[in-house]
Amino acid sequence: MPDYLGSCLCGNTKFEVQGDLDSFYLCHCQYCQKDTGSAYAANLFLKSAKLTWLEGSESVTTFTLPGSRHKKSFCKFCGSALPSLQEAGLLVIPAGCLDTEVSMPPTAHIFTSRRAAWEEATSDVPEFEGLPEPTKRA
Template identity: 25%
Template sequence: MTGGCACGRIRFEAAIDSDEAYLCHCRMCQRASGSVSLAMVGIDQADVRWSHEPDWYESSAIAQRPYCAKCGTSLGFRYTTDTDRMDLTVAAFDNPPYFRPTSHFGAESIHEAWLDTSGLPRTRSDGYQKLVERWRAAGEEPR
């Protein structure tokens, strides 16, 4: 499967053998992403091919995170020693709906109110006229 950052500077191919993913709620992932959790896919590092080596952020004494320094996209996580594995963010894949959540990690930091938001009102981006007008004023079709 393929994926990459928002600006396209960093692309990857990953050999994926399962649709299983997990939500990480640990404070490091929350702070690194600016989100309440990160959807992640575990993979062997040898199964990832980068078209352009990502930038790496030393997020703690034991881990580092690949990202794009140009657009800021968070691409994953890996420990710095004693592992051949890493995690890639589900949203960085070109086809994120392929994956399904199977577990939670960092449960001590779960924000319970954000787990089931299915009852909240929904607005489609393409139905929000002000956003559509902004895209068209910029000379592009709405995304």
């Protein structure tokens, strides 16, 4: 029985993972900001795990940034981030691609010296449970 199930946004790729989570990092490096288009990437790391593609393995594309260890796998149809096998057999899973709930809290924020300047300003920003109603402008 798999420990985790996941898929891409379009549903073309589906996978399962057997293994225990080792760490859960929120990475603020510029590579992860570019990868996600956001302030940071939320990635799970597993040292000894088995990744099995259930559907759509031929839809998975992997990009390695030349001159770095930075690697990203994604669905070539919808662009969703997907698990990738890194150096020394380390499996990295973008937390958002899992369909199974992740019970592990984040281990740490990393590369915080590279934090996006606007990220600090989010503590006082209003929150909505869904899409807010459009506001009228004067």
